[in-house]
Amino acid sequence: MARSVGTLVVGGVIGDVLDMFTPASEFTVQYGSKQVTKGCDIKPSVAADKPRVQILGHPLSSNLYTLVMVDPDAPSPSEPRLREWLHWLVVDIPEGHDATKGRELVAYMGPQPPTGIHRYILALFKQEGAMEGRIEVADVRANFSTRRFASQNRLGLPVAAVYFNSQKESAVKKR
Amino acid sequence: MAIPIPMATGCRSSSRWSMVSLKSALPPLTSAASSIKLPCRHRTPPRIRSPQLVRSFSSLSLVNPLHSLGFSDMSSFGENFTIIDNGCRFYAMRHGRRVPKLNRPPDQRRALLRGLTTQLLKHGRIKTTRARASAVRKYIDKMITLAKDGSLHKRRQALGFIYEKQIVHALFAEVPDRYGDRNGGYTRIIRTLPRRGDNAPMAYIELV
Numbered sequence: 001m002a003r004s005v006g007t008l009v010v011g012g013v014i015g016d017v018l019d020m021f022t023p024a025s026e027f028t029v030q031y032g033s034k035q036v037t038k039g040c041d042i043k044p045s046v047a048a049d050k051p052r053v054q055i056l057g058h059p060l061s062s063n064l065y066t067l068v069m070v071d072p073d074a075p076s077p078s079e080p081r082l083r084e085w086l087h088w089l090v091v092d093i094p095e096g097h098d099a100t101k102g103r104e105l106v107a108y109m110g111p112q113p114p115t116g117i118h119r120y121i122l123a124l125f126k127q128e129g130a131m132e133g134r135i136e137v138a139d140v141r142a143n144f145s146t147r148r149f150a151s152q153n154r155l156g157l158p159v160a161a162v163y164f165n166s167q168k169e170s171a172v173k174k175r
Numbered sequence: 176m177a178i179p180i181p182m183a184t185g186c187r188s189s190s191r192w193s194m195v196s197l198k199s200a201l202p203p204l205t206s207a208a209s210s211i212k213l214p215c216r217h218r219t220p221p222r223i224r225s226p227q228l229v230r231s232f233s234s235l236s237l238v239n240p241l242h243s244l245g246f247s248d249m250s251s252f253g254e255n256f257t258i259i260d261n262g263c264r265f266y267a268m269r270h271g272r273r274v275p276k277l278n279r280p281p282d283q284r285r286a287l288l289r290g291l292t293t294q295l296l297k298h299g300r301i302k303t304t305r306a307r308a309s310a311v312r313k314y315i316d317k318m319i320t321l322a323k324d325g326s327l328h329k330r331r332q333a334l335g336f337i338y339e340k341q342i343v344h345a346l347f348a349e350v351p352d353r354y355g356d357r358n359g360g361y362t363r364i365i366r367t368l369p370r371r372g373d374n375a376p377m378a379y380i381e382l383v
């Protein structure tokens with residue numbers, strides 16, 4: 001079942017990071033007890049550990065997926081000089097399983113927005129086959145390009161995406 | 176005896192008149208008023224004053240002559256002078272008024288909008304209530320238009336509006352690259368979940 005991508009367009013995810021796509025798969029992302037919905041607010045303290053990402057589908061199917069988590073608003077939404085900042089990269093996730101079953105190429109780094117409200121986008125790509133190790137992993141996380149990564153590894157358009165907002169927590173606990 | 180009629184001073188900018196101006200123009204009416212229970216106005220102790228003051232109202236033709244004795248509720252609509260005959264428009268409804276008031280007096284409203292535009296230009300994306308977000312769009316567009324022009328006069332106009340001068344200088348430096356091709360519509364509003372404390376509808380507003 002295809003979810004509409006309207007929220008992604010409105011939030012600027014499609015355009016800044018991804019190209020227009022039709023959702024073909026579904027996946028759920030959960031930080032502890034909090035489920036990530038498009039555009040929801042998650043505190044950096046809650047998102048410090050890696051989430052449980054579950055790809056919905058038939059566990060016996062042979063499809064493999066790649067998960068990319070980027071922040072297009074680094075270091076600040078008004079001046080995104082380091083667009084995009086790569087937070088997490090996992091390949092070879094079998095369908096119907098969660099992200100721990102894949103191969104983690106770039107370790108998970110939690111959101112640490114220095115200033116402003118940042119968007120954190122989790123995009124899912126379908127792989128043609130198993131990634132053998134052709135992937136060049138950049139040493140720096142800054143100035144990552146999801147589009148370039150997808151074209152280099154022949155991933156095509158994403159099949160699903162979700163994003164959440166996060167901002168620096170103030171030292172004093174807000175109401 | 177010429178008792179000035181406040182309405183003749185013309186339509187004020189708000190095109191509404193208030194009882195305060197009428198009361199200040201007329202002699203004080205505490206005699207009979209205090210003896211008869213008035214809801215929220217004068218708490219003066221009952222004093223019996225000479226009725227000559229009351230009779231002095233006869234030169235002013237009132238819609239309800241019994242009003243001078245203070246029988247009716249002074250703040251009721253039935254006795255107001257709606258005969259404003261110098262041509263200004265006065266509606267009891269909000270038809271055609273497009274300035275968002277934001278539940279604040281004008282000086283506070285201006286300060287709120289200045290602060291919101293300063294913060295939005297500083298952080299790039301802020302979360303605020305929907306009414307404030309849609310009210311601040313106009314001022315952001317104005318500031319970016321000033322920056323697009325770029326001359327010294329426009330820079331000084333922007334400095335008079337935005338609270339922090341580094342933001343103005345940064346804005347004037349980067350706007351030609353960032354918004355050179357775009358004509359208007361420099362912001363985007365995304366509605367989000369209501370605020371927990373008072374269920375106020377919230378929105379993100381960001382620079383495109």
